Amino acid sequence: MSFRDVFSAVSEHGPVASELEDVFELLAHELRLEILQRLWEAESDTLAFSDLFKQVDTRDSGKFSYHLDRLTPAFVRTADSGYALTFAGRDVIGAVLSGRYTAADRLEAETIEAGSCLFCDEAVTIRYEDGHCILECEACGSFIFRLPVPPVVLASHEAPAVPRAINDHLRLRVQALNRGLCKLCRGRVEAMLTAASAREPVAHNPDLDVTFECRECGDVTHLNAGIVLIGHPVVVATLFDVGLDPRTTYIWELTPLLDPDAALLEEPPRLELGFEFEEERLELVVDDRCNVVDYARR
Numbered sequence: 001m002s003f004r005d006v007f008s009a010v011s012e013h014g015p016v017a018s019e020l021e022d023v024f025e026l027l028a029h030e031l032r033l034e035i036l037q038r039l040w041e042a043e044s045d046t047l048a049f050s051d052l053f054k055q056v057d058t059r060d061s062g063k064f065s066y067h068l069d070r071l072t073p074a075f076v077r078t079a080d081s082g083y084a085l086t087f088a089g090r091d092v093i094g095a096v097l098s099g100r101y102t103a104a105d106r107l108e109a110e111t112i113e114a115g116s117c118l119f120c121d122e123a124v125t126i127r128y129e130d131g132h133c134i135l136e137c138e139a140c141g142s143f144i145f146r147l148p149v150p151p152v153v154l155a156s157h158e159a160p161a162v163p164r165a166i167n168d169h170l171r172l173r174v175q176a177l178n179r180g181l182c183k184l185c186r187g188r189v190e191a192m193l194t195a196a197s198a199r200e201p202v203a204h205n206p207d208l209d210v211t212f213e214c215r216e217c218g219d220v221t222h223l224n225a226g227i228v229l230i231g232h233p234v235v236v237a238t239l240f241d242v243g244l245d246p247r248t249t250y251i252w253e254l255t256p257l258l259d260p261d262a263a264l265l266e267e268p269p270r271l272e273l274g275f276e277f278e279e280e281r282l283e284l285v286v287d288d289r290c291n292v293v294d295y296a297r298r
């Protein structure tokens, strides 16, 4: 079964465990990973069969040829003058080399201070556990968020720069979801007010919970409606006018944005939000997909 077959199966019927296992089985081989790595490192996009063979750790051309064939067409494609990585091949080997999948358990699990708590103003901390960054406040016992983060995001920054890196990672994640892009498979994601769906909310205020679900792979993300709306022009303008620059303030410190008044209306489902800033109030009405349908600044 090729990767394409697996992918179309995933698209139509959701992930099929045995078919996903085939993909992993395909990659769980040292020589195949080495082939992908040599193609990744090649200065030109394409390597001729003989050049590729020279660079791998086997002198058995039959064995080499067999494993190269196994990687084609899912991860390697034949080009005019040799072999090149496919999109999936680049994605997989990039992830392996950056340690996205392998280095999580080797990461120093140090706890880092990351600004102040939106509930009590004391210091919040970030810790890394099982591939997730957990942001919480010890002083008031608040759990702020749990975000899946590739180990490379932490490994590539000194401790003082980690909160900024996590913040940027979160912002990118939110942007991608808002554009309807899945973080895992880049398939199409749809937003839904959780309270208007059959799902269980996870936010501290259930009315503020927004669920993003990927139609292709089924991946689910929950976000606070305030975070979902962070890129809307009227939100950016209001934040800027009250002296909050969302580019330089940690998302979890944009307190008025994360803890608005919220009222859920039915028929049609609408969420009314009131964001209180010092001398300014922003009111938004969003539909069940969390699209802004009305706004007012007072």
Ligand SMILES: [Zn+2]
Pocket (backbone or CB within 6 Å): 117, 118, 119, 120, 121, 122, 137, 138, 139, 140, 141, 142
């Ligand atoms: Zn606190």
Ligand SMILES: [Zn+2]
Pocket (backbone or CB within 6 Å): 182, 183, 184, 185, 186, 187, 188, 214, 215, 216, 217, 218, 219
């Ligand atoms: Zn997906």
